Amino acid sequence: MTDRTNGIPxxxxxxxxxxxxxxxxxxxxxxxSQVADLRLEAQRELGDLAxxxxxxxEAFDVTDAGGVxxxxxxxxxxxxxxxxxxxxxxxxxxxxxxxxLLAIFVPMFGDIRQATQIDYTQxxxxxxxxxxxxxxxxxxxxxxxxxxxxxxxxxxxxxxSIVILAVGVTYGSLSGYVGxxxxxxxxxxxxxxxxxxxxxxxxxxxxxxxxxxxxxxxIVYMVPALSITxxxxxxxxxxxxxxxxxxxxxxxxxxxxxxxxxxxVTRHVLPNTIGVMVVVIFLEIPNAILGEAFLSFLGLGVQxxxxxxxxxxxxxxxxxxxxxxxxxVPALLIASTVLAAIAIADGMRDALDPRGQVH
Amino acid sequence: MVTYILRRLFWSIPVLLLAxxxxxxxxxxxxxxxxxxxxxxxSVRQNLRELYGLDKSGAAQYADFLxxxxxxxxxxxxxxxxxxxxxxxxxxxxxxMVLGGLSFFFSAMIGITLGVISAxxxxxxxxxxxxxxxxxxxxxxxxxxxxxxxxxxxYLPPPIGxxxxxxxxxxxxxxxxxxxxxVLGLAIMPYFTxxxxxxxxxxxxxxxxxxxxxxxxxxxxxxxxxxxxxSMIPTVTNAGPLFAFVLTGSFIIERIMIVPxxxxxxxxxxxxxxxxxMVLATTVLLSALIIVLNLVVDLIVAWLDPRVAND
Numbered sequence: 104m105t106d107r108t109n110g111i112p113x114x115x116x117x118x119x120x121x122x123x124x125x126x127x128x129x130x131x132x133x134x135x136s137q138v139a140d141l142r143l144e145a146q147r148e149l150g151d152l153a154x155x156x157x158x159x160x161e162a163f164d165v166t167d168a169g170g171v172x173x174x175x176x177x178x179x180x181x182x183x184x185x186x187x188x189x190x191x192x193x194x195x196x197x198x199x200x201x202x203x204l205l206a207i208f209v210p211m212f213g214d215i216r217q218a219t220q221i222d223y224t225q226x227x228x229x230x231x232x233x234x235x236x237x238x239x240x241x242x243x244x245x246x247x248x249x250x251x252x253x254x255x256x257x258x259x260x261x262x263x264s265i266v267i268l269a270v271g272v273t274y275g276s277l278s279g280y281v282g283x284x285x286x287x288x289x290x291x292x293x294x295x296x297x298x299x300x301x302x303x304x305x306x307x308x309x310x311x312x313x314x315x316x317x318x319x320x321x322i323v324y325m326v327p328a329l330s331i332t333x334x335x336x337x338x339x340x341x342x343x344x345x346x347x348x349x350x351x352x353x354x355x356x357x358x359x360x361x362x363x364x365x366x367x368v369t370r371h372v373l374p375n376t377i378g379v380m381v382v383v384i385f386l387e388i389p390n391a392i393l394g395e396a397f398l399s400f401l402g403l404g405v406q407x408x409x410x411x412x413x414x415x416x417x418x419x420x421x422x423x424x425x426x427x428x429x430x431x432v433p434a435l436l437i438a439s440t441v442l443a444a445i446a447i448a449d450g451m452r453d454a455l456d457p458r459g460q461v462h
Numbered sequence: 463m464v465t466y467i468l469r470r471l472f473w474s475i476p477v478l479l480l481a482x483x484x485x486x487x488x489x490x491x492x493x494x495x496x497x498x499x500x501x502x503x504x505s506v507r508q509n510l511r512e513l514y515g516l517d518k519s520g521a522a523q524y525a526d527f528l529x530x531x532x533x534x535x536x537x538x539x540x541x542x543x544x545x546x547x548x549x550x551x552x553x554x555x556x557x558x559m560v561l562g563g564l565s566f567f568f569s570a571m572i573g574i575t576l577g578v579i580s581a582x583x584x585x586x587x588x589x590x591x592x593x594x595x596x597x598x599x600x601x602x603x604x605x606x607x608x609x610x611x612x613x614x615x616x617y618l619p620p621p622i623g624x625x626x627x628x629x630x631x632x633x634x635x636x637x638x639x640x641x642x643x644x645v646l647g648l649a650i651m652p653y654f655t656x657x658x659x660x661x662x663x664x665x666x667x668x669x670x671x672x673x674x675x676x677x678x679x680x681x682x683x684x685x686x687x688x689x690x691x692x693s694m695i696p697t698v699t700n701a702g703p704l705f706a707f708v709l710t711g712s713f714i715i716e717r718i719m720i721v722p723x724x725x726x727x728x729x730x731x732x733x734x735x736x737x738x739x740m741v742l743a744t745t746v747l748l749s750a751l752i753i754v755l756n757l758v759v760d761l762i763v764a765w766l767d768p769r770v771a772n773d
């Protein structure tokens with residue numbers, strides 16, 4: 104496959120996301136591939152699960168989406184139409200929207216005291232109209248707690264994804280735009296960072312942040328912890344975008360007209376990657392949701408009295424024998440959010456690059 | 463090929479150094495002052511700080527740490543008893559390795575088999591069933607599966623309802639170990655299934671499959687000799703990130719299913735006061751483990767697909 108580490112894809116086929124065929128493989132100069140590239144190639148072909156998708160996105164051939172404003176708008180409209188025809192993706196979008204709305208409005212209109220105050224007269228109630236999900240052993244209403252938790256879990260997930268994207272855009276654009284030696288070094292450095300294990304570094308970071316900001320909201324210490332070793336893929340994707348876009352005529356004409364490199368990148372190249380950026384955000388949401396749940400479950404992330412889906416799951420674990428449904432509520436919320444985000448990312452990727460649909 | 467191996471080996475040195483530096487800086491920034499107990503006399507505290515080398519500058523401490531670390535001296539735990547960290551790690555690392563290794567192995571075997579079956583029965587009932595199973599196993603967080611396993615509840619449709627079982631868990635006997643290995647394996651398996659299914663579907667459409675069939679090669683032989691072998695490359699290539707994933711899973715599973723492994727020790731270290739030596743040593747060792755495993759994967763890929771090495 105064409106060497107993306109060192110230059111611009113010279114063979115347009117190599118940048119397509121439906122994966123190289125045998126013919127492609129034969130046509131390509133065999134010398135080029137790095138293992139990392141091969142890995143990306145493989146992930147691109149196969150990306151069906153969260154971790155594997157991102158690389159597929161990297162290979163978007165957006166070259167023909169470039170430049171002209173009117174054309175750009177209609178491309179977005181086309182993508183939106185294709186997306187709305189994708190049933191799985193639409194189901195995911197509807198579900199996630201519903202969760203966000205419930206997270207906003209249920210705690211707003213509910214009686215918050217039912218979720219925060221201990222009331223043993225109401226303990227361990229079965230689900231009913233008054234308590235849709237029943238109550239826990241302290242008499243707290245689980246329906247309310249689930250959506251209060253959703254506020255924390257979902258906002259952490261969205262902010263983490265945006266932070267990951269921002270870091271990835273900065274690092275990736277710099278590396279991809281400058282190119283040459285700088286690019287090579289920055290990518291080697293990124294390869295190095297891939298060796299860092301996610302959970303240990305997340306745990307250490309969350310502990311450091313909690314020490315520095317003892318009274319802060321959970322989001323303050325969770326976001327750095329969940330982003331610190333999570334932005335590498337996003338940086339790779341954005342670098343790939345930069346590489347494939349910077350060779351476009353409109354970039355060269357902007358430069359020839361005297362625009363600065365910074366302006367070219369921010370005004371001409373990055374706007375053309377918006378679709379990919381949105382895909383990156385939805386790809387990172389599952390990791391962030393699961394990361395939050397893991398940390399909080401271990402007692403190192405969000406902690407009671409703050410509620411998050413991870414905290415609720417930990418609570419469910421404690422009372423598993425008496426009230427097994429306590430763990431099912433956060434478990435199903437987490438699982439459905441993960442699947443919804445993946446379905447959206449997948450649908451959006453297909454909508455933006457219809458040729459990329461394989462199976 | 464030899465140049466390639468040497469270059470990859472060479473590159474893993476700065477990677478490891480970077481991991482130690484990042485871990486060291488972060489651990490230094492932690493609420494870590496084990497001898498701040500007001501009951502300690504200032505002179506005693508000073509002696510303790512000197513004993514642990516805490517009175518030196520950050521850079522000197524890092525240099526000390528590196529020198530000690532490469533010599534296999536990971537310092538003393540600050541937990542009661544002050545055991546050497548190295549001893550704690552050698553006691554607990556085997557369990558983590560066995561848990562991770564065996565669940566990786568079994569999930570690969572079962573996952574690959576299911577993936578192949580799924581691809582061969584594309585869009586059939588079996589394919590849908592396997593895909594559904596893989597999706598569910600992927601979406602349910604491992605702590606939920608582990609919790610349900612330990613609780614021993616099995617949900618069956620009414621009128622049978624919930625049945626109580628005694629599933630094995632813990633680490634005392636090989637029978638007990640079935641539990642943690644199965645639950646961790648279940649978390650990893652969908653990755654193999656989905657990967658193999660997708661790459662098999664891709665492979666089965668390739669021209670060499672048609673050619674092999676046209677030349678009269680039996681279907682079975684075409685599938686196993688040609689399609690499966692070629693679809694193994696992307697599977698191996700993706701095994702690298704999987705190691706990190708296995709590690710993440712083992713933190714949860716060691717905790718819930720009572721496995722005396724190093725991941726559980728790591729979490730234990732975050733009690734008060736934080737056992738920073740232990741945290742540091744474990745983090746660096748786990749990074750090293752992942753880096754080495756990634757290196758092995760890269761070398762296997764280079765062996766499977768020599769084009770990679772001819773750079």
